[in-house]
Amino acid sequence: MPDLEVMIGGRGFQVSCQPGEEHFLRSAAAMLDAEAAPLITQLGRLPDAKMLLMAGLMLADKTAAQDDELRALRARVAELEARPVATRDVAVIPPQVMETLAEIAARAEAMAARVEERTPA
Secondary structure: OOEEEEEEOOEEEEEEOOOOOHHHHHHHHHHHHHHHHHHHHHHOOOOHHHHHHHHHHHHHHHHHHHHHHHHHHHHHHHHHHHOOOOOOOOOOOOHHHHHHHHHHHHHHHHHHHHHHHHOOO
16 A cells, blocks of 8 residues: 655645555645645644644535535536427428329319310410
8 A cells, every 4th residue: 555645734644545546645635735725824833633624624615515516507407408309390291292282283284275275366
């Protein structure tokens, strides 16, 4: 099990992790350090336990806010996905209609030809 020294609030801490997880541990320690830095600037030197507790609580608060936002966004996505998809009304002309129109046109032309035959010039 690898042992690492991480810096949080300007202090070194020895921690262990599983092999291959060193990057994740360093990343988590950097996040905790980012929360501890303003505490030390504002309050000065704090006991390790209090500094870590307060930095952890601040990080947990940010995580909770992000969880709430994620939950709201997921609900919005679900709402949008549940909406019916808007479709345009596109007229679909069945093939029978086209055949019927062609037949009517042929009849009309035949009638026009008969009328022309009967009409004196």
